[in-house]
Amino acid sequence: xxxxxxxxxxxxxxxxxxxxxxxxxxxxxxxxxxxQSKDSYLPIELGEELKYKWTGKESxxxxxxxxxxxxxxxxxxxxxxxxxxxxxxxxxxxxxIYTYNEYYKKxxxxxxxxxxxxxxxxxxxxxxxxxxxKTKKGKIYNNLLVVEIKSDVGQILTEYYKKGIGLIAKKLxxxxxxxxxx
Numbered sequence: 001x002x003x004x005x006x007x008x009x010x011x012x013x014x015x016x017x018x019x020x021x022x023x024x025x026x027x028x029x030x031x032x033x034x035x036q037s038k039d040s041y042l043p044i045e046l047g048e049e050l051k052y053k054w055t056g057k058e059s060x061x062x063x064x065x066x067x068x069x070x071x072x073x074x075x076x077x078x079x080x081x082x083x084x085x086x087x088x089x090x091x092x093x094x095x096x097i098y099t100y101n102e103y104y105k106k107x108x109x110x111x112x113x114x115x116x117x118x119x120x121x122x123x124x125x126x127x128x129x130x131x132x133x134k135t136k137k138g139k140i141y142n143n144l145l146v147v148e149i150k151s152d153v154g155q156i157l158t159e160y161y162k163k164g165i166g167l168i169a170k171k172l173x174x175x176x177x178x179x180x181x182x
Contacts, residue, residue, distance in 0.1 A: 041113040041161040051181040096121045124149040
């Protein structure tokens with residue numbers, strides 16, 4: 001939203017037009033943020049942080065902002081570690097997660113988040129529903145949606161999603177690389 005306001009300021013619209021544009025943007029933002037179901041496999045709440053262990057190090061992940069790219073609302077997803085902060089642009093449409101490739105200026109489907117084994121989008125495919133996963137701290141997460149995403153070089157990234165929470169864990173091939181730290 002902050003980026004959009006700055007862009008509107010730079011365009012030099014008169015005050016009346018600026019007010020109408022900002023009012024519309026706030027309304028759209030409200031619909032998209034509060035229209036997102038808490039029962040979603042990827043609930044989007046700006047500012048809410050989840051802690052993960054990322055290959056042994058702590059990672060804090062959150063949706064930090066939103067902006068429009070080609071008239072599509074994208075959320076900036078931050079993955080902060082002590083070494084860096086990776087920002088991924090995420091757009092949700094009809095239960096499909098899209099990412100934005102800034103180099104190619106392209107919207108790319110990543111995967112679909114519907115509880116139906118075999119459902120596909122992009123390079124992702126639902127392989128299990130109602131899966132369970134136990135963390136190192138002993139907490140068990142049930143009813144997980146399991147998505148496999150195949151890379152161009154043949155690696156398999158497996159992601160585990162829980163309704164109302166979102167991403168619980170990731171495996172690269174058979175090695176756990178990210179897990180929620182609760």
